[in-house]
Amino acid sequence: MKILLATAYDYPHLGGLSVHLATLKAGLESRGHEVNIVSFSDVPRLKKDGVVRGPAFLLNKVKKGSGYVWTLKRRKEELEKLIKAEVADGTYDIINAQDVYTTFAALESDIPVVSTVHGYLTFEGISKGTVIEGSSEAAQLMADERESYKKTREVITVDTRIKDYIEDETGVTGNMIKNFIDVESFKPEIERRDEFREKHGFVKDDLIFFVPRRLTKKNGVIYPILSLPAVLEKFPKARVVFAGTGEMMDDMKAKAAELGISDRVTMVGAVDHSEMIEYYALSNVALVPSIYSAGVEEATSISALEAMGSGVPLIACAVGGLKEIIVDGEDGLLVEEQNPAQLSEAMIRLLNDPEEGQRLADTARDKIVREYSHFAAATKYEEIYLKALKK
DSSP states (O other): EEEEEESSEEEEOHHHHHHHHHHHHHHHHHTEEEEEEGGGGGHHHHHHHIIIIIHHHHHHHHSSTTHHHHHHHHHHHHHHHHHHHHTTTSSOOEEEEEEEHHHHHHHHHHEEEEEOOSSSSHHHHHHHSSTTTTTTHHHHHHHHHHHHHHSEEEEEEHHHHHHHHHHHOOOOEEEEEEOOOOOSSSOGGGGGHHHHHHHHHTTTEEEEEEOOSSSSSSTHHHHHHHHHHHHHHHHHEEEEEEEOOOOOOHHHHHHHHTTTTTGGGGEEEOOOOGGGGHHHHSSEEEEEOOOOBTTBBOOOHHHHHHHTTTTTTTTHHHHHHHHHHHOOTTTTTETTTTTTTHHHHHHHHHHHHHHHHHHHHHHHHHHHHHHSSHHHHHHHHHHHHHHHTTO
């Protein structure tokens, strides 16, 4: 098949969606398919800033959320033009849209459309403070969500909760395919820990907890900072390293300063995906401290999968899709969300018993290779594409 993957967001870009696209492309190509990607990054810079982003800023000044809805609709219009130009030669078999407004853009072509749903457009907008709960803008987003799920030929979701959400909202039964990783790229490299620590400027005998998350509220990134003082009482060389950017950064720095632990908290900013394996390898433990926020829960976290695939013990909060991929005490540790005391206890537990951490990591790696490889996922996606083509 010739497949077009499309998104109204940037690609390549630091974040889970971009990783998903690159990894899915590699998996599908390994099965002999031809795959191309169209994204908002392909829109000319002047048009992106002048037509899509600029007016949105002004509209939000008038009414919060109106600019956000404006931006999404303009992105849809620009993607529609790009998709029509890309498929004009008539050689494509299917388009796999990665978001609500790309689905609308793709439906304007004559190519069958399948939609992958990575989250909750409306509730995530509310959680981020982009739109106001109960507003006309939130109602518009929800109406568009429902319409897109009904109009696409097949819906793919990345966890069971999203699948249930769509069925509850629309009656549409989706196909759940959990997120996945490139198991050939994300593999254990722990024996190179000292090498990577030297490369990235970390002390060799530090005990590093790595948080590979965007610095946004729903990712719970404040909680490793709240948990760290108790860990430092027993392990003074403990350090938390954050890889990501976001609106929580200033709050996190302020809290670390208030607790007197700024020297044990490192924020490296955005890390290129090609270097993430090095950060996992230089770490003692990975943390994915996601929380429940405004109706939004973590899906099948790519960061968690990459940590598990990289042979690093993982501590995560028991929310959303994280509960589906981690068996507590078997291939990782699950703690209650927004509970600094439980997180501290789990962090101390793995530092006290590195052998337990290694056991968890080894079991997790076996699971990832068996159940979450991009090769296995590509086979499942191919089946859904064929199913859609028969409709």
